[in-house]
Amino acid sequence: MHDPRTQARFDLTSREALEEYFTNSPGSATEKLENFAKYVPRQNLARFLARYEIFKLIKDVQGSIVECGVLFGGGLMSFAKLSAILEPYNFQRRVIGFDTFTGFPDIDAADLKGKPERKSAHLKQHGFAADGAYEDLLRAVELFDISRFLNHFPKVEVVPGDFAQTAPKYLQDYPHLVVSCLYLDFDIYQPTRIALEQFLPRMPKGSVLVFDELNEEAFPGETIAVMEMLDLNKLRVRRFDFEPRISYAVIGD
Structure with a gap:
């Protein structure tokens, strides 16, 4: 997903070259996955390492991980697999992802503040739509559960739909929810504010609040919502x- 306003041309060129290399490289698809460091862009590997460091911070904190903004599910499944590896007995730690999977439902005036030429090209209704991603992610969870220890306890939950409706409904169905990590990656103002309203009171001292676009000129809405809340x-x-x-x-730090 190349955004010409926030990414250099060489980023796209590098991705195209990597895709060609992955396609033509020797070995089966599974063998390529086993050697994933050959193919994964450096930036994405760095994001995985950041999630690993975040997970280490909350490993001894009670509560589930809530990711707000899932897209194709790489971040959500990173947290799920880290939990399965580092705390295989922790059946109480759920990894819960919220996304419309049809892109941004609406854009608030707060999202458009600042210089128009510096805004992301995705900042529009249905921006970041991911057709088929929800069903694909459910299959990824199914495959993940096959070899997971204590796999009779659910680990990953994917909640599709407009967050303004799905978040209150989820908390109505699961009033016990405690949140050890709230990962804010909605990019835009309104759902970010709702996420803080709904989940922040459920975060104990030592839990971690993560921002994906704080201080980000291309998506000012997230920062505005955080500053208001x-x-x-x-x-x-x-x-x-x-x-x-x-x-x-870190909450309480």
Whole structure:
């Protein structure tokens, strides 16, 4: 998904070259997956490492992981597999992903603040639509569960639809939910604000609040929602030296 407003041309060229290399490289698809570091773009590997560091922070904190904005599910399944590897007995840790899978339902005025030429090309109704991604992700979860320890306990849940409706409904169905990690990746104002309203009160001290577009000019809505809901002066927002977009704050730190 190349965005000419936020990505250099060489990013697209590199991805095209990697795709050709993956297609023509020797070995079966499974053998290629087993050697994934040959093919995965450096930036995506860095994002996986960031999620690993975040998971280590919440490993001893009670609660589930809630990812707001799933797209194709790579981040969601990263958290799921990290949990299966690092805490195979923790059947209480669920990994819950929310997404419309039809792209942004609407764009708020807050999302359009700032210089128009610096906004993402995806910042429009149905931006980041992912046709077929929901069904594909359900299949990924099914395959993940085959070899997972304690696989009679569900680990991953994918919640499709408009977050303004699905979040309150989910909490009505699961009033016990405690959140150890809230990963904000909706990009836009309204669902980010709703996520903070619905889930922040359920985050104990030591839990981690993750931002994917904080201080991001291309998507100002996330930062505006965070500033309206939280006092940044009282929040220690940290970042990784190897991944520029992901930042996080430990609740109560």
